[in-house]
Amino acid sequence: MDAVVHLDEPGVAGYPLHHDLAQLLASPGPPGEAAQGFLLLALGIWAADKLLDRRAAADAWTREIILHLPAPDAWRPLAPDLTRLLNFLTGDDWDLKLRPARIDLGCQGAWPHPWRPGAVVLFSGGLDSLVGAIDRLEAGQSLVLVSHYDFGQLASLQQGLAAALTAYYGPDRVHHLGIRVQFPEAPELTLRSRSLLYLALGAATAAAFGETTPLIVPENGWVSLNPPLTLNRLGAYSTRTTHPHFLAQLNSLWRRAGLNQPLDNPYQNQTKGEMLLQCRNPELLKKLFPQTVSCSRPVASRWHRRPAGSCGYCYPCLMRRAALHRLGWDDGGDYLLDALAVPETLRHRTRGRDLRALLLALKTWEKSPQEIQARLWLGDTPAAVAARSAPARAVLAQGFQEIGEFFRDKAPEWVKAYLGW
Secondary structure, three states: OEEEEEEEOOOOOEEEEEEEEEHHHOOOOOOOHHHHHHHHHHHHHHHHHOOOOOHHHOOOOEEEEEEEEEOOOOOOHHHHHHHHHHHHHHHOOEEEEEEEOOOOOOOOOOOOOOOOEEEEEOOOOOOOHHHHHHHHOOOOOOEEEEEEOHHHHHHHHHHHHHHHHHHOOOOOOOOEEEEEEOOOOOOOOOOOHHHHHHHHHHHHHHHHOOOOEEEOOOOHHHHHHOOOOHHHHHHOOOOOOOOOHHHHHEEHHHHHHHOOOOOOOOOOOOOHHHHHHOOOHHHHHHHHHHOOOOOOOOOOOHOOOOOOOOOHHHHHHHHHHEEEOOOOOOOOOHHOOOOOOOOOHHHHHOOOOHHHHEEEEEEEHHHHHHHHHHHOOOOHHHHHHHHHHHHHHHHHHHHHHHHHHHHHHHHHHHHHHHOOO
């Protein structure tokens, strides 16, 4: 083996993965072996993804990863299908070697309430997850909010938002479960597999309440489809963490392994702006949204010795601003950098990369929408493509309208000149 990863076991050589998985619920009932087995698979995949630097690959992206993992009997025959799904998710060439093992992750968490949740919601601390939680609570459901964190600022942010929802809706409606999983050996930062870990934590939590408790993944349809902005962002160069193909294939694998939690993204056909506009409690959303972070570089604030926040120049930050603009809530001063305030941003190699890509995509859309549509990957069967094409086109059209309105209203002349306006 080139590397051995273990669950922080004393005296074991290799790379320890630090965690507090014992917090996972053992009551009302422990998650079954199918759920715990999937979580262990996701932990190993996430660790390998973080450990192996893409820059060492021949094309500086596609890694060849042979991963040996323990797995329960139900998962071992599914290794080829899980491998194909991983290839789609991360853009690598995976080879999973699953050996037989009984899986017990030592879940010890006790459910402290007399009520049971109507759903488990993934709660990242981002804007979409906040809307997803508010909408479910306004509909009368009681929720378990599941978070994953690997550094303290993110944990504090998630805990603060969950506490605010608990104070508003009551402790008989909201329970927050924040799980720490850290892997310090992390030269690779793309982390295409992180969503698999998040989903596994959510599934293990939902499984404690029985097979009918759904797992909700609140993610706007634009990010879910993640249309490649330029031709050098095709494939897994654009993240596929909640792509409808990925969620559908994962759901099928779960069923075959005996993990029967319903898995749903109710916002698949909405843009971020539409999610905000249709939120069932806009007053609470307006109060809490400044506490959320929808940023691909949340540690940038740590480099500048500032509290956790959004960088302001990454793709998710720009899309967040376009969505908030629809409600009149956008303020460039809320970010580490207002990407529209400094002309040098557009020319900067790193800070201007996503702004340039977004502007080029908008120019392409206005000139030739079919070119952007042709970049979408919607499925591996004619039936899947046919079913997803019309909703995907609608999300694209609405998304580019949001982006266009944002730049028309907020962009300075040097941005409009770049767009040819």
